[in-house]
Amino acid sequence: MRKQYLKLLSTIFTCCLVLCARQGVAADTAAVTDLGKRVAALTREVQLLEDQNAIEILQRTYGFYMDKALWTQAADLFTVDGTLEIGPSGVFTGKARVRDYLLSLGQEGPQEGRLIDQMQLQPVIHIAADGNSAKGRWRSLVMAGQHQGQAWWGSVIYENEYRNEGGVWKIAKLHGYNILYSDYAKGWAESAVASIGPEQPLAPDLPPSTGHHSYPEKFFVPFHYQNPVTGTSVDMDTATPELSPVEPDELGQTLSDLDTRLERLNDVQSIERLQHAYGYYLDKQQWDTLANLVAEDGTIEIAQRGVYAGKKRVRDNLDLYGEQGVHNGVLHNHIQLQPVIHIGTDGKTAHARARALSMLGTYGGAGVWGASVYENEYVKESGIWKFKHDHLYTTMFTTYNEGWAAAPRAAPGVNKDNPPDLPPSVVYEAFPKTHIPPFHYPHPVTGVEVRAP
Incomplete structure (x- = not known):
């Protein structure tokens, strides 16, 4: 996407040069019309980039809602006539029936001892030329289980459809193909089932739209798009709309607006890179380098260890996780x-909700799984994005051998030898207890603040 930004910015610059060259002289009608067409085409390209970002937020938010059994909020992401089809369960038609299906999976809201993390990964999104519909392929890695019961690994491929209604993207069709569900203790070499769910599933409105097989049986999930190198067509029934040139007296303002919109899109990418770099430095315990990602007055709060305020104290906090190097x-x-990233209206602040999957351990010793959610804040200083508040909420922390259902561990607390500057800003307990890290953003369809039921 970075190359697209550079190409688009170059086009804006060229357009601006043409405008400047024509100031104070008689307008060449053909040239101005051509410029208007180029700006109109550029506007459409920028809109498509914004649409892709909105769809990614929509699907990732679906995953965050499903984690905590926020069934009503998840159903509200659908169009009124939207459909849901998961594995061999059949098709549920309409938002109300989508909610009925989700409610059949268990009590609404987070429940003690229940884990249903559903990571939304690897998007391939294609938006129709008219900007009113889109298709997306996603992968979900599922960590599910019941405390002191059974734990499951799951792998799902989604082939979804989306609809733009009045500038708001919604899920029009969610179709999840269950690739694998496997007992954690036995692993996928010894255990595989078609799906996990209630003993008496809800009757669907329609039978499954396709034959469905899960591992160990072979099954090919059809792609909505062709090979991106050898073929270019995508299965969409829309023609490229005819664009009207931007009027000459609107060119200046339109270019200015496009410049701002592109800057915001670039900000999203910059913050995503920042968060990814943070993870890579954390992997290799590069504490000095990681601390330099933080603003001078930034803070860090990991699990229940408390708040460390200021870059120097952030560096002190990192020593809790082992010796540097x-x-x-x-x-x-x-x-x-x-990541679900939102840039502030000032363009200098931002928030992000993201997920971390941790694989920790020592060779010959104990292995550990960790699942967490970030609710972070960022600040842009001299054109560079930095962490303002790095806040990680532990969902689950457990040994590799026993898994999350059998042997959960409490989130790390305050360290007396390296104490924080402030106590934890939010007090909670990790799995098998449950909590919802507060969302920095409202529901992307309804606009309503999201709270626990």
Whole structure:
């Protein structure tokens, strides 16, 4: 996407040169009309980039709502006539029936002892030329289970459709193909089922739209798009709309607006890169380098360890996670996933909700799984984005051998030898207890603040 930004910005610059060259002289009608067409085409390209960002936010938010069994909020992401089809369960038609299906999965809202993390990953999105519909392929990695019961790995491929209604993107069709569900203790080499869910599933409105097989049986999930190198067509029934040139007296303002919109899109990418870099530095315990990602007055709050305020104190906090540098026999992977980023109206502040999947351990010792959610703040200083508040909420922390259903561990607390400057800003308990890290943004369709039921 960065190359697209540079290409578009170059076009804006060229257009501006043409405008400047024509100031104070008689307008060449053909040239001005051509410029208006180029700006109109540029506007459409920028809109498509914004639409892709909105669809990614929509689907990733669906995952965050599903994690906490926010069934009503998840159903409200659908169009009124939207459909849902998961595995062999059949098709549920209409927003109300989507909610009925979700409610059949269990009590609404987070429940003690229940884990249903559903990571939304690997998007391939194509937006129709008219900007009114889109299709997306996604992967979901599922960590599910019941405390002191059974734990599951799950793998799902989505082939979804989306609709733009009045400038708001919604899910028109959610179709999840269950690739694998496997008992955690046995692993996928010894255990596989078609799906997990209630013993008496809700009857669908329609039978499954396709034959469905899960591992170990072979099954190919059809792609909505062709090979991006050998073929260019995408399965969409829309023609490219005819664009009207931007009027000459609107060119200046339109170019200015496009410049701002592109800057905001670039800001989103910059923050995503910043968060990814944070994860890579964390992997290899590069504490000095990681601390330099933080503003001078920035803070860090990991799990229930409390708040460390200021860059120097952020660096002190990092010593809690081991000695700086790369060490033999130490695994410290922190995979950064599923970012939902919003830029402030001033263009200098931002918030992001994201997910971390942690793989920790020492060779010959204990291995650990961790699942967490970030609600972070960022600040732009001299054109560079930095962390303002790095706040990680622990969902689950458990040993590799026993898994999340059998042997959960409490979130780390305050360290007396390296105490924080402030106590934890939010007090909670990790799995098997439950909590909802507060959302920095309202529901992307209804605009309503999201709270626990």
